Amino acid sequence: MEETISLKEIFEVIKKRLLLIISLTVGAALIAAVVSYFFLTPTYQSSSQFIVTQDKPDPSVQFNSSDIRTNLELINTYNVIIKSPRILEDVVQELNLPYSWEALKSKIQVASEESSQVVTVTATDVDPERAVEIANTTVETFQEEIPDIMNVDNVSILAAAELTENPAQVSPNPLLNIAIAIVLGLMVGVGLAFLLEYLDNTVTTEDDIENKLNIPVLGVVTHINDEDVRDNRTPQANRIKRGGLNEQTKKTV
Structure with a gap:
């Protein structure tokens, strides 16, 4: 059941x-x-952005769909290059960081919006000032090295990271x-x-008796403490008290 x-x-x-x-x-x-x-330990984040443009842009020449598509395809390659030893080792040496480029790689995130030529480099560190320096130095180093690595010059810094007066921790x-x-x-x-x-297997209610022992409850003995007896709160005491009053009344009459 x-x-x-x-x-x-x-x-x-x-x-x-x-x-x-x-x-x-x-x-x-x-x-x-x-x-x-x-x-x-609280950690802080700071972000720097760069944009992938046409190689050596000419003001008199406008972008076409083919140029934009080519730049978008390059972004995925750039995302890998930014976090490579070629870039991060220079950042570690320039900032004199107390850890290796592998540790620095875990502190950097590179992301770009879909169908966008803007890339955001986000650095995380326990020191908000150092997070700003890492983000800016990484983007600057990448901008300097990319012409030698891929023989292109189509990276322009869009927005540098800045240290605010009261930086908010991210975690x-x-x-x-x-x-x-x-x-x-x-x-x-x-x-x-x-x-x-x-x-809890203790028996506390009448239902527990019926459910556990399968026998009906015939009656319940009420618990009477000493305070109830002293204050004449029991039904028996009340009946005796009423009976005594009646006898006394009869004698008076």
Whole structure:
């Protein structure tokens, strides 16, 4: 026989373990906040852009579709060359970076919009000023080296990276981490609440007796504590009290 659980029972389980669920959720949020603000190193990004134009453009000659298509095909090649040792080793030496060109390669992203001749070079570093220097130096070095590498001169710097007064970190994102931690803590708390309820074999209600022992409940013995006896809150005490008053009334009459 399959057991089913009603919506009311679900709410009862959540209500019963509400303190556990709240504790896990708040704990997860606090841990995420502490790790994000005090343990994770913030990183910053800076971007520089260049455009692929016609080789040695002549002001009197206009672009045609064939020239643009050729330039677009070159962009994929340029994206590979930018992250090659030929370019990045010069950047490492010029900026005197404390890591190799392979490590620098992992800090650089090269992207271009579809059907666009504009290429964006993004550098990531723990130092915002160094991120700006890496982005600009990489594009400048590429512009200087590309004529010797491919015998073309069709790269022009469109926008150089600049250092702002208050650079915003790209990672970690404390608010996002806290939000994710809250969701995970809530899920774990609810799951743990139902697991504990499933593992709880204690008999606490009349329904538990009927379900576990398959016998009907004939009666329930009410628990009476000392405070109820002192305050005469039990039904028996109330009846005795009312009886005593009646006898006293009869004698008075």
